């Protein structure tokens with residue numbers, strides 16, 4: 001039994017809290033978050049990736065492809081000029097942000113072996129995390145109530161060309177070591193799942209995975225944790241651990257892309273340098289009749305578009321997300337020409353596949369445009385490490401920086417935190 005503080009009530013912090021209690025329900029856990037209680041109010045574009053974007057996430061082995069993976073053609077170098085995806089004026093990049101971008105580009109243009117290794121590592125993390133997610137779903141079925149829209153049984157991935165489809169298929173089967181979790185879709189499969197795509201001559205594969213309404217699920221988690229006597233403090237930003245180190249045995253910092261001030265105050269400069277914000281964008285359109293989660297591969301800076309079926313006021317809709325816009329340490333809510341460019345590019349991709357549904361949503365004012373910033377590292381790997389000791393000789397752990405697959409990886413990271421704590 002231990003006295004534990006978790007800083008940050010996003011997916012990583014909340015999943016970690018349940019896993020800690022699963023291990024020992026006598027742990028006394030406190031969770032502090034700089035934002036509002038999401039069950040009451042949290043505005044779009046607020047800090048935190050888990051609650052401020054659209055309410056949908058995919059969990060697949062293919063999330064968080066790193067810049068260095070063979071799929072790197074969707075992650076063109078971050079500097080603009082050749083399809084780059086900096087979403088702030090280039091002259092505003094600080095020295096530290098340029099350092100991040102250089103490292104990102106170095107890895108992305110590395111030799112095939114380096115790329116393969118990094119990509120394989122990330123896929124292995126996702127695979128382990130998916131296994132843990134499924135165990136968790138079995139163990140805590142009440143957290144996945146109907147409103148969380150959990151849809152397991154594979155995620156469809158569509159491509160505009162055979163060449164793209166074959167490239168991805170080869171890579172996914174490679175990292176999946178020949179298991180049956182990835183297969184190509186026949187024309188008949190595509191017609192059955194979505195006739196539009198057969199007409200649009202899109203090619204497809206199916207990968208193992210599921211989709212979930214993340215906000216609904218995490219609200220259930222908060223309610224559950226409160227019932228388990230976890231103490232929550234909202235609207236409280238932690239700037240220093242000085243006093244907290246005396247009061248808590250273990251401290252786990254799960255501050256996503258928004259905790260760099262705290263990390264710098266704690267002299268964790270290298271970690272703060274590694275974790276930067278990359279924004280993504282969202283829209284909602286009418287569902288033309290596709291009831292499985294799916295992805296469409298688009299050119300940069302949009303990258304993969306994730307689409308998740310949902311219901312809004314009795315209407316069937318698709319929540320769609322995508323896009324890569326490097327904003328470094330910036331407050332992206334200020335907006336910029338580059339950020340608008342990202343939104344425009346993303347919506348052009350949606351229009352290309354769903355022209356009718358897009359124009360209806362635009363006309364009816366139901367696009368529900370959203371933006372949110374995720375934590376991302378140059379190599380696409382999560383950060384999870386001990387950075388020091390508390391006054392009670394417990395651990396201080398940073399667990400964050402997990403790219404576009406941060407939700408997928410929440411279970412892997414929670415597991416790693418449990419291991420780090422058990423070594424104390």
Ligand SMILES: Cc1cc2nc3c(=O)[nH]c(=O)nc-3n(C[C@H](O)[C@H](O)[C@H](O)COP(=O)(O)OP(=O)(O)OC[C@H]3O[C@@H](n4cnc5c(N)ncnc54)[C@H](O)[C@@H]3O)c2cc1C
Nearest residue numbers: 008010011012034048049050058238256280405406407408
């Ligand atoms: C467009 C888009 C699509 C995505 N799609 C997917 C997907 O399909 N699948 C997937 O796996 N992942 C996806 N992700 C990524 C995923 O949403 C994030 O990686 C994940 O939610 C991050 O969770 P987190 O707990 O690390 O951070 P956050 O959710 O950002 O939580 C961090 C929390 O810490 C708090 N905080 C920060 N600093 C402090 C401080 N000093 N004191 C107190 N509190 C603090 C913040 O308020 C925040 O609530 C997507 C991201 C984007 C942007």
